[in-house]
Amino acid sequence: xxxxxxxxxxxxxxxxxxxxxxxxxxxxxxxxxxxxxxxxxxxxxxxxxxxxxxxxxxxxxxxxxxxxxxxxxxxxxxxxxxxxxxxxxxxxxxxxxxxxxxxxxxxxxxxxxxxxxxxxxxxxxxxxxxxxxxxxxxxxxxxxxxxxxxxxxxxxxxxxxxxxxxxxxxxxxxxxxxxxxxxxxxxxxxxxxxxxxxxxxxxxxxxxxxxxxxxxxxxxxxxxxxxxxxxxxxxxxxxxxxxxxxxxxxxxxxxxxxxxxxxxxxxxxxxxxxxxxxxxxxxxxxxxxxxxxxxxxxxxxxxxxxxxxxxxxxxxxxxxxxxxxxxxxxxxxxxxxxxxxxxxxxxxxxxxxxxxxxxxxxxxxxxxxxxxxxxxxxxxxxxxxxxxxxxxxxxxxxxxxxxxxxxxxxxxxxxxxxxxxxxxxxxxxxxxxxxxxxxxxxx
Amino acid sequence: xxxxxxxxxxxxxxxxxxxxxxxxxxxxxxxxxxxxxxxxxxxxxxxxxxxxxxxxxxxxxxxxxxxxxxxxxxxxxxxxxxxxxxxxxxxxxxxxxxxxxxxxxxxxxxxxxxxxxxxxxxxxxxxxxxxxxxxxxxxxxxxxxxxxxxxxxxxxxxxxxxxxxxxxxxxxxxxxxxxxxxxxxxxxxxxxxxxxxxxxxxxxxxxxxxxxxxxxxxxxxxxxxxxxxxxxxxxxxxxxxxxxxxxxxxxxxxxxxxxxxxxxxxxxxxxxxxxxxxxxxxxxxxxxxxxxxxxxxxxxxxxxxxxxxxxxxxxxxxxxxxxxxxxxxxxxxxxxxxxxxxxxxxxxxxxxxxxxxxxxxxxxxxxxxxxxxxxxxxxxxxxxxxxxxxxxxxxxxxxxxxxxxxxxxxxxxxxxxxxxxxxxxxxxxxxxxxxxxxxxxxx
Numbered sequence: 001x002x003x004x005x006x007x008x009x010x011x012x013x014x015x016x017x018x019x020x021x022x023x024x025x026x027x028x029x030x031x032x033x034x035x036x037x038x039x040x041x042x043x044x045x046x047x048x049x050x051x052x053x054x055x056x057x058x059x060x061x062x063x064x065x066x067x068x069x070x071x072x073x074x075x076x077x078x079x080x081x082x083x084x085x086x087x088x089x090x091x092x093x094x095x096x097x098x099x100x101x102x103x104x105x106x107x108x109x110x111x112x113x114x115x116x117x118x119x120x121x122x123x124x125x126x127x128x129x130x131x132x133x134x135x136x137x138x139x140x141x142x143x144x145x146x147x148x149x150x151x152x153x154x155x156x157x158x159x160x161x162x163x164x165x166x167x168x169x170x171x172x173x174x175x176x177x178x179x180x181x182x183x184x185x186x187x188x189x190x191x192x193x194x195x196x197x198x199x200x201x202x203x204x205x206x207x208x209x210x211x212x213x214x215x216x217x218x219x220x221x222x223x224x225x226x227x228x229x230x231x232x233x234x235x236x237x238x239x240x241x242x243x244x245x246x247x248x249x250x251x252x253x254x255x256x257x258x259x260x261x262x263x264x265x266x267x268x269x270x271x272x273x274x275x276x277x278x279x280x281x282x283x284x285x286x287x288x289x290x291x292x293x294x295x296x297x298x299x300x301x302x303x304x305x306x307x308x309x310x311x312x313x314x315x316x317x318x319x320x321x322x323x324x325x326x327x328x329x330x331x332x333x334x335x336x337x338x339x340x341x342x343x344x345x346x347x348x349x350x351x352x353x354x355x356x357x358x359x360x361x362x363x364x365x366x367x368x369x370x371x372x373x374x375x376x377x378x379x380x381x382x383x384x385x386x387x388x389x390x391x392x393x394x395x396x397x398x399x400x401x402x403x404x405x406x407x408x409x410x411x412x413x414x415x416x417x418x419x420x421x422x423x424x425x426x427x428x429x430x431x432x433x434x435x436x437x438x439x440x441x442x443x
Numbered sequence: 444x445x446x447x448x449x450x451x452x453x454x455x456x457x458x459x460x461x462x463x464x465x466x467x468x469x470x471x472x473x474x475x476x477x478x479x480x481x482x483x484x485x486x487x488x489x490x491x492x493x494x495x496x497x498x499x500x501x502x503x504x505x506x507x508x509x510x511x512x513x514x515x516x517x518x519x520x521x522x523x524x525x526x527x528x529x530x531x532x533x534x535x536x537x538x539x540x541x542x543x544x545x546x547x548x549x550x551x552x553x554x555x556x557x558x559x560x561x562x563x564x565x566x567x568x569x570x571x572x573x574x575x576x577x578x579x580x581x582x583x584x585x586x587x588x589x590x591x592x593x594x595x596x597x598x599x600x601x602x603x604x605x606x607x608x609x610x611x612x613x614x615x616x617x618x619x620x621x622x623x624x625x626x627x628x629x630x631x632x633x634x635x636x637x638x639x640x641x642x643x644x645x646x647x648x649x650x651x652x653x654x655x656x657x658x659x660x661x662x663x664x665x666x667x668x669x670x671x672x673x674x675x676x677x678x679x680x681x682x683x684x685x686x687x688x689x690x691x692x693x694x695x696x697x698x699x700x701x702x703x704x705x706x707x708x709x710x711x712x713x714x715x716x717x718x719x720x721x722x723x724x725x726x727x728x729x730x731x732x733x734x735x736x737x738x739x740x741x742x743x744x745x746x747x748x749x750x751x752x753x754x755x756x757x758x759x760x761x762x763x764x765x766x767x768x769x770x771x772x773x774x775x776x777x778x779x780x781x782x783x784x785x786x787x788x789x790x791x792x793x794x795x796x797x798x799x800x801x802x803x804x805x806x807x808x809x810x811x812x813x814x815x816x817x818x819x820x821x822x823x824x825x826x827x828x829x830x831x832x833x834x835x836x837x838x839x840x841x842x843x844x845x846x847x848x849x850x851x852x853x854x855x856x857x858x859x860x861x862x863x864x865x866x867x868x869x870x871x872x873x874x875x876x877x878x879x880x881x882x883x884x885x886x
Contacts, residue, residue: 004792021603025643026643026683027643027663028457029662029663029664064454073499081573150628153625153628154628154629157625157628157629160808163625164607164624164625164666170451174885181607181624181625181628182600182606182607182624184594185593185596185597185600185624185628186597186600186601200468200470202470218684218687218688218691219472220470220472221472221684223607223666223683240666240683240684241661241664241683241685243687244660244661244683244686244687245661247687247690247691247694248690248694248782250662251690251691251694251698252778252782254698255694255698255701255777255778256775256778258701258702258774258862259697259701259770259771259773259774259775259861259862260767260770260771261771261774261775264775267779267784268775268776268778268779268785268793269779269784269785269789269793270783273796273799273800275801276775276796276800277800277803277804278770280771280800280804281804281807282810283767283771284652284764284767284768284771284807284836285807285808285811287763287767288760288763288764288808288811288812289766291759291760291763291764292758292760292815294759294763295755295756295757295758295759295760296756298753298755298756298758298759299753302752302755305752305755306749306752309745309748309749310742312738312741312742312745312748312755313738313739313741313742314738315738315741315758316733316734316736316737316738316741316762316870316874317731317734317737318733320730320734320737320863320866320867320870321727321730321731321734321758322873323863323866324703324727324730324863324866324867325723325727326724327702327703327862327863328702328703328704328723328726328863329729330702331699331701331702331704331862332702332704332707332711332719333711334698335695335699335711336700336710336711337713339691339695341710341711341712342711342712346712349712350712353716353719356716357716357720357723360716360720360724361720361723361724361727364724364727364728365727365728365731368728368731369731372735393727418702419701419702419770419774419862420763420766420767420770420771423763423766423767423866424763424767427763431759434833438796
């Protein structure tokens with residue numbers, strides 16, 4: 001059996017036993033992918049074949065939009081049961097995606113513990129550590145022996161996201177250390193947890209940016225990081241799989257910004273036409289007005305151009321080269337700043353190297369274009385075009401390199417500075433450089 | 444004490460005890476960052492203050508270039524000792540970064556087991572599962588009881604990258620399942636491993652692309668995935684932290700490609716001028732020749748332009764808008780294909796929606812530009828410019844959307860299709876559309 005034949009079997013109402021046996025061998029993530037591709041009615045028929053805990057797991061892997069669709073098509077008691085069985089962080093996210101009316105309708109159907117947990121997790125601002133953490137973590141007190149700690153973790157394991165690291169807290173729930181499951185197993189049974197725990201446990205604040213948290217998990221190669229409130233009391237943990245999702249999400253956001261697409265949080269495949277339009281229109285219109293300056297630059301040099309129409313042949317090529325060189329250096333800088341490879345204080349050193357690299361690139365490009373200049377317009381035009389090329393590539397590269405630093409300096413996101421924005425600025429500069437040189441040499 | 448005062452303390456040769464105490468509280472990743480920022484001489488002085496196992500851990504976190512620098516400045520016996528203590532995957536990567544002569548010099552100083560392990564891991568091609576896997580994984584045989592399995596893992600824990608999941612193999616080392624440490628702890632001590640293991644353990648092939656492996660770890664939220672050879676024998680594991688590094692690396696590569704920067708594997712901060720030049724020059728020159736077509740297009744319409752020089756004012760703005768719209772849709776598609784949000788088979792549905800979105804964007808842009816057309820050139824020019832804008836934005840968007848699919852279809856990497864390449868193609872198309880419409884309307 002495959003997922004393709006499952007769809008067929010469900011449609012024809014065939015024997016549920018075979019379907020159930022097939023689903024038992026499949027990973028919840030794969031079942032979720034199948035559900036994402038089908039409608040709510042089919043989806044509920046699949047979920048009916050699974051145990052409640054498995055239903056909750058599959059639901060956790062679904063796209064947010066499909067989760068909401070399923071939540072809306074379920075009875076309140078059924079939804080309450082499956083939501084109760086979900087991981088704490090997944091269910092808080094789903095809860096946040098519902099309308100206020102739907103939230104109000106759902107809450108009374110939940111037990112008090114879940115109700116409070118959801119309310120608390122859902123209250124943290126989008127994009128913070130609090131918004132991605134889970135409350136399913138294991139805590140220990142320092143006085144327990146290794147044997148007692150192991151017994152405790154054994155009992156708690158089924159409800160916890162991870163027991164590979166447990167957090168040690170004092171009587172006020174303040175974080176004082178953490179201990180790895182493997183160290184508990186390795187210790188002799190009577191050793192107190194206090195003796196085997198790591199005291200320098202790194203924690204993150206509940207308001208901390210989710211991207212910084214994810215980067216710390218990547219940096220320290222840990223399975224999870226504890227989240228603490230202002231009083232150093234543990235309130236949750238962020239796990240490695242959530243860190244991975246956050247880093248992918250943030251890379252997508254940077255990628256989109258570099259192409260001047262703004263604020264498209266959801267899937268491209270599922271976004272509505274209006275959402276896609278809205279994500280693109282503002283920058284597109286803004287850049288048109290930026291390009292008016294290039295047009296004005298050309299209009300300013302109308303006489304020069306009328307006298308030497310051959311100059312026009314080289315216009316796209318020269319201004320595009322400045323833009324392309326700028327896009328290259330901008331892309332390099334934006335990504336290097338995002339990954340932490342380059343820091344703000346490095347700009348001086350980078351500037352020197354970029355000048356050298358761009359100079360070499362400009363010379364190469366000038367050589368490439370000199371012959372074409374000779375052929376299309378003679379020696380003078382070839383000279384103008386070659387000189388202009390060196391200066392334009394240099395200028396474009398430096399604009400691309402510096403702009404991300406300037407945006408960062410003023411508290412703006414540098415990611416926008418790698419694509420069309422750099423190209424538009426380089427265009428204006430290119431027009432002015434080209435025709436200024438032309439006028440100086442040819443008249 | 445801080446890392447700043449540590450640098451000072453090392454320079455003045457102050458009391459080693461205080462430095463040692465400070466380093467004991469710091470994470471190896473943070474120590475490595477300090478070492479990355481200093482030279483080999485200072486670095487060895489810091490490493491001298493650490494135990495061998497800690498030295499190896501810090502070395503594992505270092506940038507590859509700094510690792511090599513340190514390896515070159517160490518005596519052969521010292522290098523052999525620290526390399527032996529490193530994680531198997533880290534040391535194989537370091538080994539691969541050395542010259543053949545250096546490798547030959549190092550191998551005899553190592554014990555046979557390490558020598559063979561390094562040779563084996565280093566033999567896998569860059570970018571495959573084999574190249575990022577480690578050989579420090581835990582295996583169990585199915586006949587062991589839970590108590591015996593736990594005892595075995597306890598003994599092996601210090602040498603293994605993770606014991607949170609152990610792999611169950613038959614007499615031929617063929618993978619037959621896997622078992623989580625927490626399930627071993629939860630089971631009654633006499634239960635055989637066979638009864639508690641998961642049989643449907645997902646494995647990856649040793650030749651599989653590292654990006655696919657990382658995506659599977661992200662998809663299935665696992666701590667590690669086993670790697671098997673063609674006969675289903677386990678040869679290593681890839682862990683979640685390596686998956687995270689791979690995904691970050693691949694995102695950087697895609698980001699660079701979108702800005703037509705090719706093959707820059709290393710850090711921008713550390714790359715040499717020649718490496719940076721080489722990464723950029725090919726595309727830059729290639730695109731110049733692409734832009735010659737735009738120039739030729741303009742030259743072809745020279746008469747139209749001479750008669751209506753006002754048309755030139757709108758040239759940058761129109762062709763840039765086509766390029767910008769193309770960059771937007773290209774960026775969206777490239778990233779959606781990379782993350783798996785959009786699949787090859789979706790292109791038809793996406794094309795329909797993109798046409799609608801681009802049509803709306805084009806109309807908005809035409810409205811924005813109509814008034815400026817009236818002001819600069821009168822009613823006829825305004826009409827030409829507005830019609831051209833709608834068609835150019837539509838054409839640019841569709842080129843940006845389709846190009847990634849075409850490249851993928853022909854087995855090429857789509858990432859290049861989001862930046863300057865799309866812009867250059869859109870430029871040519873923009874020139875032809877604009878002046879064709881102008882000639883038709885104005886003459």
